[in-house]
Amino acid sequence: xxxxxxxxxxxxxxxxxxxxxxxxxxxxxxxxxxxxxxxxxxxxxxxxxxxxxxxxxxxxxxxxxxxxxxxxxxxxxxxxxxxxxxxxxxxxxxxxxxxxxxxxxxxxxxxxxxxxxxxxxxxxxxxxxxxxxxxxxxxxxxxxxxxxxxxxxxxxxxxxxxxxxxxxxxxxxxxxxxxxxxxxxxxxxxxxxxxxxxxxxxxxxxxxxxxx
Numbered sequence: 001x002x003x004x005x006x007x008x009x010x011x012x013x014x015x016x017x018x019x020x021x022x023x024x025x026x027x028x029x030x031x032x033x034x035x036x037x038x039x040x041x042x043x044x045x046x047x048x049x050x051x052x053x054x055x056x057x058x059x060x061x062x063x064x065x066x067x068x069x070x071x072x073x074x075x076x077x078x079x080x081x082x083x084x085x086x087x088x089x090x091x092x093x094x095x096x097x098x099x100x101x102x103x104x105x106x107x108x109x110x111x112x113x114x115x116x117x118x119x120x121x122x123x124x125x126x127x128x129x130x131x132x133x134x135x136x137x138x139x140x141x142x143x144x145x146x147x148x149x150x151x152x153x154x155x156x157x158x159x160x161x162x163x164x165x166x167x168x169x170x171x172x173x174x175x176x177x178x179x180x181x182x183x184x185x186x187x188x189x190x191x192x193x194x195x196x197x198x199x200x201x202x203x204x205x206x207x208x209x210x211x212x
Contacts, residue, residue: 003049006062010045014038014066021070024084029077041069044199051153051202054103060096064089064149068195071142075191081138090145097152109152116151116158117144123162139190146198153202161201168200169193 015038022032044065052058067089075081094114101110124143128135150158169190176188 002058003046006049006058007042007045010048010062010066010069011038011042014041014069017066017070021074024082025074025078027078031073031077037069037073040072041066044069047199047202054100056096056100056103060093060100061149063096064093064145067092067145068198072192072195075138075189079189080136081142081191083138083141086138086141086145090141090148093145093148097148112155113148113152116155117148120144120147120151120158120162135190139194142191142194146194150198150201150205154205157201157205159201160205161198163197164200165190165193165197168196 015035018035018037021037025032045062048058048061048065052061067085071081071085071089074085097110097113101107121140121144124135124140128137128140146161147158150161169188172188172193
């Protein structure tokens with residue numbers, strides 16, 4: 001019941017935020033009319049319920065899933081990750097994880113998550129400096145959100161999440177160029193691949209360090 005309820009509630013919240021999301025995007029795009037964010041929020045809500053170990057984590061993961069669903073669609077439509085969405089999402093997740101750390105008495109886990117968040121922020125910022133034009137500052141800031149989430153789960157999840165994001169982006173780019181003859185400037189934004197990579201890291205990360 002918790003899994004189904006979280007999925008349905010996440011989808012309903014995403015649906016209720018549709019008008020706001022479209023206003024933030026400030027563009028006309030078919031991505032904004034397909035209600036993809038509703039379905040994606042439901043899927044991520046299911047993952048949140050399966051992943052959470054306590055009520056604070058459940059709230060934090062579910063809200064993160066809703067935020068990622070909205071950001072994915074906005075990035076696909078407008079090719080940017082707005083601060084008005086990324087900033088509050090970071091604070092909401094940080095607050096939820098802080099409550100979870102208090103509930104479980106594991107403050108070191110929260111410090112590790114914040115450290116991973118800053119490390120991922122530095123990684124993406126370095127990539128922006130080294131290869132300007134490949135990533136945007138929205139990706140850098142969103143990287144801090146993803147890093148906070150994956151760092152809370154563990155370093156294996158964080159490492160796999162980053163690698164999966166770039167591997168999925170590379171595979172997607174090759175597919176679009178090969179089958180649809182799309183040029184690099186017409187490629188999909190990186191934000192959706194960051195979300196997909198985080199999902200892969202969360203699902204498969206526990207055994208990643210053992211493998212490598």
